[in-house]
Amino acid sequence: DGGITQSPKYLFRKEGQNVTLSCEQNLNHDAMYWYRQDPGQGLRLIYYSQIVNDFQKGDIAEGYSVSREKKESFPLTVTSAQKNPTAFYLCASSATSGGDTDTQYFGPGTRLTVL
């Protein structure tokens, strides 16, 4: 079964704690993305990576960090510096980051609640 997996589905953390969200894909895609979704809003890009060992900030990178040590994995850390971390987090991947093969496919999401 090919696809994108995110774990866990639901995550609860205390304020001030860092938390890492997992994203794995077995589609052999080069590019991976992290989005944040708030109620009634569209998706906003946090970070993206076009190739292993390289990543770029998206529109709302402050308070987040990522790594891309392996092609299939792109974990997102929500740090204590993120002022309003409670949200639905979505990971996506695409074969490349340009041209007709760059259609993005999404994982099932992780709902993070900071208490």
Added chain:
Amino acid sequence: GQQLNQSPQSMFIQEGEDVSMNCTSSSIFNTWLWYKQDPGEGPVLLIALYKAGELTSNGRLTAQFGITRKDSFLNISASIPSDVGIYFCAGQLSNTGKLIFGQGTTLQVKP
């Protein structure tokens, strides 16, 4: 930065009715995508459009890539209860692959 205006924000229709929603932008995109999101799940790709003027169908769904490359619409014919969800348009920037999302259209279908 680039923005997409998606309308309507929400729709409440009777089963069997046709639905139309659209997205406009001040920016030019090389690709337009339409996704559907069920509550608590990730968006699922419905239709991808790669050429200006392109009209593409997927079952009861039809989408078009505007000639100006600044707009797109999605039509759903003969709606059914499982069409309920949030529909997002997204424009893709060719140089980075980054997606710019509309705010979403929430569709509710009354049986």
